[in-house]
Amino acid sequence: MSMAMAGILIAIPASIFVLLALTWKMLPRGGDFLVVLGFLAVWLLGLGIAADFTKYFHEGVFAPNGANAFAFDWINIGDGLFHIQFSTWVDSITVVMIVVVTTVALMVAIYSTGYMRGEERYGWYFAALSLFVTAMLTLVLSGNLLQLYFAWEGVGLASFLLIGFYWERQSAAEAAKKAFITTRVGDVGLLIGIVLLWREAGTFDIQQIIEFAEHGGFNSTYLTVSMLFLFLGAVGKSAQFPLHVWLPDAMEGPTPVSALIHAATMVVAGVYLVARMMPVFDVVPAAREVVLYTGLITAVMAATMGLVSNDIKRVLAFSTVSQLGFMFVALGMGAVGVAMFHLLTHAFFKALLFLGSGSVIHATHEQTVEHLGGLRKKLPITTWTFCIGSLALAGVIPFAGFWSKDEILHTAMHDAPFAYVVLAATAILTAIYTTRVVLLTFWGEPKDHHAYEHAHESGWTMAGPLVFLSILAVFSGFVVFHSVGAALGFPGGILETVYTEEPELFHFDPVFAATAVGMSLAGIGIGFAYWWGDAQRAVRARAWAPELHALLVNRYYIDDLYQGIIDRVVLGLGGIVAAFERHVVNESGVDGGSQLIGWFGMRLKFLQTGRIPNYALAMAVGVVVLAVMAFRSA
Amino acid sequence: MISLNHYLALSGVLFALGFYGVLVRRSAILILIAVELMLAAVSINFVAFASYLDAKLFTGVIFAIFVITIAAAEVGLALGIVLRIYRERSTANVDEASTLKW
Amino acid sequence: MPLPAQLDRTIVTGTIMASAIGLPYIVALSLLGLMGRISGAEVVWWLLAGLILVGAIGSVTSNNVVHAALSLVVAAMGVAGMFLLLASEFLALVQVLVYGGGVAILLLFALMMTNASDDPIVVDGSQKPFGFGVALIMGIVMVSAMVGASWDATITTVVSFRDIGTRLYRDYGVPFEVASLVLLVALVGAIAIARRDTEESDAA
Numbered sequence: 049m050s051m052a053m054a055g056i057l058i059a060i061p062a063s064i065f066v067l068l069a070l071t072w073k074m075l076p077r078g079g080d081f082l083v084v085l086g087f088l089a090v091w092l093l094g095l096g097i098a099a100d101f102t103k104y105f106h107e108g109v110f111a112p113n114g115a116n117a118f119a120f121d122w123i124n125i126g127d128g129l130f131h132i133q134f135s136t137w138v139d140s141i142t143v144v145m146i147v148v149v150t151t152v153a154l155m156v157a158i159y160s161t162g163y164m165r166g167e168e169r170y171g172w173y174f175a176a177l178s179l180f181v182t183a184m185l186t187l188v189l190s191g192n193l194l195q196l197y198f199a200w201e202g203v204g205l206a207s208f209l210l211i212g213f214y215w216e217r218q219s220a221a222e223a224a225k226k227a228f229i230t231t232r233v234g235d236v237g238l239l240i241g242i243v244l245l246w247r248e249a250g251t252f253d254i255q256q257i258i259e260f261a262e263h264g265g266f267n268s269t270y271l272t273v274s275m276l277f278l279f280l281g282a283v284g285k286s287a288q289f290p291l292h293v294w295l296p297d298a299m300e301g302p303t304p305v306s307a308l309i310h311a312a313t314m315v316v317a318g319v320y321l322v323a324r325m326m327p328v329f330d331v332v333p334a335a336r337e338v339v340l341y342t343g344l345i346t347a348v349m350a351a352t353m354g355l356v357s358n359d360i361k362r363v364l365a366f367s368t369v370s371q372l373g374f375m376f377v378a379l380g381m382g383a384v385g386v387a388m389f390h391l392l393t394h395a396f397f398k399a400l401l402f403l404g405s406g407s408v409i410h411a412t413h414e415q416t417v418e419h420l421g422g423l424r425k426k427l428p429i430t431t432w433t434f435c436i437g438s439l440a441l442a443g444v445i446p447f448a449g450f451w452s453k454d455e456i457l458h459t460a461m462h463d464a465p466f467a468y469v470v471l472a473a474t475a476i477l478t479a480i481y482t483t484r485v486v487l488l489t490f491w492g493e494p495k496d497h498h499a500y501e502h503a504h505e506s507g508w509t510m511a512g513p514l515v516f517l518s519i520l521a522v523f524s525g526f527v528v529f530h531s532v533g534a535a536l537g538f539p540g541g542i543l544e545t546v547y548t549e550e551p552e553l554f555h556f557d558p559v560f561a562a563t564a565v566g567m568s569l570a571g572i573g574i575g576f577a578y579w580w581g582d583a584q585r586a587v588r589a590r591a592w593a594p595e596l597h598a599l600l601v602n603r604y605y606i607d608d609l610y611q612g613i614i615d616r617v618v619l620g621l622g623g624i625v626a627a628f629e630r631h632v633v634n635e636s637g638v639d640g641g642s643q644l645i646g647w648f649g650m651r652l653k654f655l656q657t658g659r660i661p662n663y664a665l666a667m668a669v670g671v672v673v674l675a676v677m678a679f680r681s682a
Numbered sequence: 683m684i685s686l687n688h689y690l691a692l693s694g695v696l697f698a699l700g701f702y703g704v705l706v707r708r709s710a711i712l713i714l715i716a717v718e719l720m721l722a723a724v725s726i727n728f729v730a731f732a733s734y735l736d737a738k739l740f741t742g743v744i745f746a747i748f749v750i751t752i753a754a755a756e757v758g759l760a761l762g763i764v765l766r767i768y769r770e771r772s773t774a775n776v777d778e779a780s781t782l783k784w
Numbered sequence: 785m786p787l788p789a790q791l792d793r794t795i796v797t798g799t800i801m802a803s804a805i806g807l808p809y810i811v812a813l814s815l816l817g818l819m820g821r822i823s824g825a826e827v828v829w830w831l832l833a834g835l836i837l838v839g840a841i842g843s844v845t846s847n848n849v850v851h852a853a854l855s856l857v858v859a860a861m862g863v864a865g866m867f868l869l870l871a872s873e874f875l876a877l878v879q880v881l882v883y884g885g886g887v888a889i890l891l892l893f894a895l896m897m898t899n900a901s902d903d904p905i906v907v908d909g910s911q912k913p914f915g916f917g918v919a920l921i922m923g924i925v926m927v928s929a930m931v932g933a934s935w936d937a938t939i940t941t942v943v944s945f946r947d948i949g950t951r952l953y954r955d956y957g958v959p960f961e962v963a964s965l966v967l968l969v970a971l972v973g974a975i976a977i978a979r980r981d982t983e984e985s986d987a988a
Contacts, residue, residue, distance in 0.1 A: 660776050665705050665911050668918050675925045682929070684829050686937060689870070690930035692833055696840055696859075698923030703844030705915030711894055715843050715856050718887060722863045725879075733870045734937040743872050743943055744956055750875075750882050751963050755970035757887050761894040762974030768898045769980075 053097050054118065054136045057146070058185050060086050060093075065178035072171025080161050083174040087154040087181065094150035098143045102537040109539075109551070110140060117191055117255075135191030137255065140546040141323050144388045145188035145316075148395045151520070152312040153181050155513035159403050160304045162509030163410055173213060173302070180206035184313050188320060192252040193242045196321070200238065200285065203314045204231050210309060211301040223297040230294040234284015238321075241277030244270070254324060261328045268332060275328060275335040278321065279342075286318030286372050289346040293607050295369055296353075299361040303406030306361060311368050311402050312395035319375045319391055323384045326548045330382060340380020344470050347373030349604065351477035355484070356600045359415050360405045363485050367441065368398055370474060377471060378456045381463045385546040389528060390452035392542070396524050397440035397449055400517035404434035407506050407514065408489060412499035417488045419496040426503040429511045431490045433518040438486050440521045442479040443568045445561065448525035454564050455528070455543070458557065472567055479571025480578075484586075487579045528554045689730035696723035710764045710774045714757060721753045809834055829869060836862035849895050857888045871942040 064086045068079045075082070104116055119135035157177060164173055183202030190196035212224030246252055248270065249260040261271060282288070287295035298310050309315070322329065322339060329336045347370045354366030371394050378387035407430040408423060409415055424431040440449035453475065460468035494500035505511070526532045530553065533541040544551035578585040590597050602608070657663075696719060703716025725746040732742025768774050810831070817827035839859030846852040860883035867876035952960055 658781065661705065661708075661911060665914055665918065668701065668705055668915075668922075672918050672922050672925070675922065679925050679929055683823070683938075684826055684869070686935045687931050687933075688829065688833075689866070691927050692836070692866075694926035694930050695923055696836060697926065698919045699837075699840040699844055701922055702915055702919035705918065706912050707844070709849065709898075711891060711898065712844075712849060712852055715852055715891060718856060718883070719840055719843060719859060722860065722879075722883075725875075726863060726866055729867060729870050729872055729875060733872065733939050733943070734935060737940045740872075740943050740947070740951070743875060743948065744951055746872075746875055747878060747948075747952070748959060748963055750878055752966060754882050754886055755967050757890055759970045759974045759977075761890055762978035764894060765897060765978045774898045 053093055053100070054138060054189055057090055057093055057097070058182060058189065060090050061178045061182040061185065065175055065182055068171060068175035068178060072175055075171060078171025078174060080157075080170065080174050083178055084154075084157045084161065086178065087150070087157045090181070090185075091150040091154045094146040097138065098147055099537060101138060101140070101143050102539075104139075105539045105545075110545075112139065119191060119253075131251065132194055133192055133253075134195060135253065136189040137191035138189070141320065141384070141388060142188055144392055144542075144546060145320055146185070148316075148392055149181065149184050149188065149313050152308055152395055152399045153177075155399065155403070155517055156304045156308040159307075159406070159510050159513045160302075162507050163304055163406055164302060169213070173210070176206055176209045176213070177305075177308070180210065180309060180314070184317070187317055190254075192254060193245065193257070194252045196254075197235075197239060197242055200235065200281070200317065203309075203317060204228060204235065204285070207231075207298070207309050207314055210305040211298050213301055213305070217300070220300040223294075223300040227294040227298050230291050231284040234281045234291055237277045237279075237284070238281025241274050241279075241281065244274035244277060258325075258327045261331045264331075266331070271328070272332040272335050275325070275332055276338060278325060279335065279339055282318030282321050282376075283342060284318075285321075286315050286376070287369050288318070288342050288373065288376060289349055290606065292346060292350065292369050293603070293610060296357075296362050296365045296603070299359070299365050303361065303402060303409060306365070307399045307402035307406070310365065311398040315368060315372060316375070316391050316395070319372065319379065319387060322376070322379045323387060326379065326382065326384050329379075330548065336380055336382060338380075339376055340464065340467065343373040343376025343378075343380055344467055345373070346370070347377065347474045348470055348477070351474045351481065353600055353603050355477065355481045356597060358417050360408065360417050360420070360485060360489060361402070361415060363417070363481060364398070364401055364405060367401075367478065367481070368394075370478065371398070371441075374453065374456055374471065374474075377464075377467055378459060381459055381467075382548065383456075383459045383463075384548045385543040385552065386452070386455045386459055388546045389542050390456060392527075393440070393448035393452040393521075393524055396517055397437045397447075397521040400433060400437040400514065400521050401441065403510070403514055403517065404430050404437060407510055408434075410506055410510070411503040412496075413502070414496060414499045417485060419499060420489045420494070421492045421496075422490070422494040422500065423503060424490040426500070427490075427505050429505060429514060433514040434490070435486060436518040436521050438482045440525075442482050442572060443475055443564060444572075445565050446522070446525070448521050448523070450561075450565065450568075451525035451528050454561055455554075457564055458560060461560070472564075475564070476567050476571040476574075479568045480575045483572045483575025484579045487575065488583070492581065492583075530554065686730055686734045689726060689734075693723045693727040693730070696720075696726070708775055708777055710767070710776050711761070713776065714760055714764075718753060718757065721749055725749050806834070806838070825869065828865075832862050832865040832869070835859075836866070849899060850892070853888060853891045853895060856891070857884055860884055860888070871939050874943065874945055874948050 064082055068075070068082065072078050101116075104110060104112055116138040117136065119133045121131070121133050123130065123132040125131070157174070160173065160177070164170055167173065180203060183199045183206055187196055187199035187203060190199060208224050208228045211227050212221050214220045215224070242252070245257055248266055249257045251257060251260075260266070266274075284291045287293075295310060295315065299306055301310075329339070350366045350370035350373060354363045354370065357363045357366060371390070375387045375390050375394075378384075378390065407427065408420065411427055411430075412420065412423070414420055436447065440447035443450045443453040445451075457468060457471055457475070460471055527536070528541045528543060530540045530544065533539070533545065538545045540551065541554045543554050578589065599605070700716045700719030700721075700723060703719065704713055707713050707716060728742035728746045728749070730742075732740040732746075736742060764774055771778065813827050813830050816822050817824060822830075836859050839855045839857070839862055842855030843852045843859060846855060860879060864876045864879040864883075867873075867879055
């Protein structure tokens with residue numbers, strides 16, 4: 049029964065997208081109610097699938113019986129030689145993703161009806177949202193890699209459309225292009241990885257590939273290379289170093305889009321992919337190590353960059369990149385359950401933070417933190433929900449972020465101690481920059497009085513989702529407990545439901561937890577010390593190390609490096625190709641061909657003398673030649 | 683003994699001479715004269731074959747009769763055309779009839 | 785009355801050629817015939833062949849158009865003689881009548897109507913060398929082909945008038961009628977093309 053529902057889960061937003069794309073100009077209110085209702089239906093169906101899913105556990109172990117999979121042949125050449133299907137596969141990872149995607153999508157849709165009101169292409173916005181949800185759900189439900197790749201591209205397309213929603217603005221168009229091209233680099237890697245895997249395994253089906261790998265069907269080096277290519281796709285889509293450059297710029301899109309796509313759902317597609325293929329990564333630990341280090345570097349780099357950013361959305365973007373790094377570190381250690389747990393909690397509190405910042409932007413029409421301040425008096429709901437989200441991000445007990453981050457640190461302490469040190473430092477940085485943003489935005493004296501005067505709290509369409517998400521940000525961490533999980537119908541807490549090798553029971557380590565909370569509070573304290581009041585300390589710190597500050601503000605000059613490579617290498621090669629095309633193909637080939645014919649014509653025209661004796665001679669020569677030939681052959 | 687080959691060689695030489703005349707001569711009437719030579723050569727050829735090889739049916743002789751007939755008709759008509767051209771352009775020079783020239 | 789200069793030249797050229805080439809040719813042939821080396825028919829054949837070639841060469845190389853036309857007549861008479869040797873008397877008759885009596889006269893009339901003066905005009909075209917080469921090759925090819933094969937045959941019967949008449953009217957009756965139609969059409973066509981248009985408008 050769940051499988052039919054899985055198909056409907058994709059069909060609903062797909063049909064809404066088609067309908068809206070064609071008719072949004074004619075529908076009242078651009079058809080936004082269709083989208084909200086559709087997402088509501090999808091959310092309920094998703095919860096239904098999650099509830100249904102519990103019956104696939106036998107004595108606490110996931111025992112799929114084939115009813116959780118569905119396959120429909122599209123192309124089948126040579127009886128399995130080349131086989132493309134539409135297939136779905138539902139397991140615990142899928143269920144977590146479905147819950148995340150549908151919940152955040154619904155919240156964002158409701159929020160958007162308030163935030164995007166009065167926009168010129170209001171209906172098209174919702175159409176693109178539906179397209180995104182369709183592609184995302186297809187991605188998480190995919191049973192085979194080729195379908196996953198199609199959906200991967202689909203979410204990329206939706207992201208492009210939505211980042212460039214305000215395409216009249218040059219910066220938005222550039223950002224959309226940058227996002228698409230950067231993820232494209234990753235996508236090429238993903239495709240190469242998929243093809244390499246298919247080449248040896250003979251199938252695109254994920255479960256079959258996992259079985260093939262576990263039985264040693266792949267050559268070890270070959271598999272490592274393939275998985276690294278696959279991971280390249282994840283690096284692109286999840287904005288990890290070195291393909292992280294697009295996410296901060298993607299903030300040009302509308303804020304609900306940032307909440308949905310660039311915080312909670314699309315960027316976690318890379319995490320999902322690695323989690324899904326984790327049994328294969330386990331066969332080649334070297335590739336897993338690369339995942340670990342990539343995540344580690346990204347986490348700390350992004351946290352440092354978030355520290356100096358002045359745009360409220362950009363800080364959150366760097367924060368997202370950093371937290372995704374945390375998830376990849378967890379995956380690099382093979383801890384799929386931990387990574388998915390952090391994915392879940394992060395989705396809720398990050399979406400909350402983004403929507404909250406959207407509320408601020410909607411109220412003040414200002415994004416720059418240095419122009420804000422003292423907004424807590426004017427925007428109470430926003431302020432307190434934002435604070436809840438920030439505490440969750442900083443990892444303060446009992447908020448959701450604490451539980452998942454603590455699990456990652458715990459696993460790191462046991463499996464990769466040096467990673468623990470780096471992550472701990474990053475956690476402190478996280479707390480610092482979060483506090484900075486909160487203090488500069490909501491506390492202190494307003495720095496731009498014009499913005500401050502006009503600020504007003506948002507309506508219920510925007511405040512409602514904020515409140516709902518803040519509840520989730522508080523309570524969603526508790527799913528790690530066995531009792532909570534069991535109460536929901538699962539065999540246990542989230543770590544007992546989502547796993548690769550075997551379920552692990554969650555143990556609460558008070559000492560460890562106290563250390564972690566202590567670090568977070570220390571970070572918050574530092575934040576207060578520097579940015580409370582008139583933030584004199586921060587100003588002096590900046591003056592004390594201007595080069596360091598410039599390095600961070602310019603994002604380690606990586607964007608400039610890429611632009612330089614593009615300008616010199618890519619455009620240089622392009623220039624060569626263009627010159628070739630212009631001179632060889634066009635001028636010599638095409639023009640030259642016609643000119644050659646003209647040249648011959650100018651010379652050959654003198655044969656046409658118009659004089660009959662000349663023509664008679666020509667005929668005579670022909671006859672003589674024929675006669676000689678005939679004579680010779682005779 | 684005069685064999686068939688003698689007559690054939692003669693007709694060949696005569697034909698070549700007429701051929702030369704057609705290609706080289708400038709006045710239309712002189713070209714017609716050369717054409718007459720060629721036709722005569724052909725007639726000799728046919729009649730020689732008929733006499734030597736086809737004594738019972740002598741088809742070649744009949745053919746030659748027709749050739750002569752048509753040659754005469756053709757000369758008459760061609761000269762009519764030449765006269766007309768001469769009247770229009772006051773020349774019978776074929777080199778001058780070159781309005782198809784580039 | 786002094787002869788025109790041109791006639792002078794022709795007479796001189798003709799006499800030189802006749803004596804240099806023609807006379808020895810005729811004498812040689814006669815001697816060979818008298819000595820019995822070649823038969824009488826052969827002598828006649830060679831004489832006639834020489835006559836034809838003289839006429840042909842004259843008609844294609846002469847600078848004087850009237851001389852060219854008259855040379856054609858000479859060649860035509862030679863051809864008529866050939867027909868006699870080939871035992872087709874009817875054809876020889878027809879050849880003399882049509883060519884000598886018809887075509888030649890027609891050509892002469894046309895020549896007179898289209899020549900403004902009786903000065904020699906430069907009658908040879910600009911492609912003389914090419915034409916010469918092509919005709920030479922053509923001639924060589926044809927003669928080689930014809931001489932190369934061998935037929936073992938002789939002239940056996942004389943083609944009688946009665947036979948020709950029978951064949952012509954009985955077996956080739958239709959082509960005969962068509963030929964007469966062709967003549968009619970040629971006649972009408974020549975008149976239509978060559979007559980003056982002003983007469984028509986005058987009559988109207």
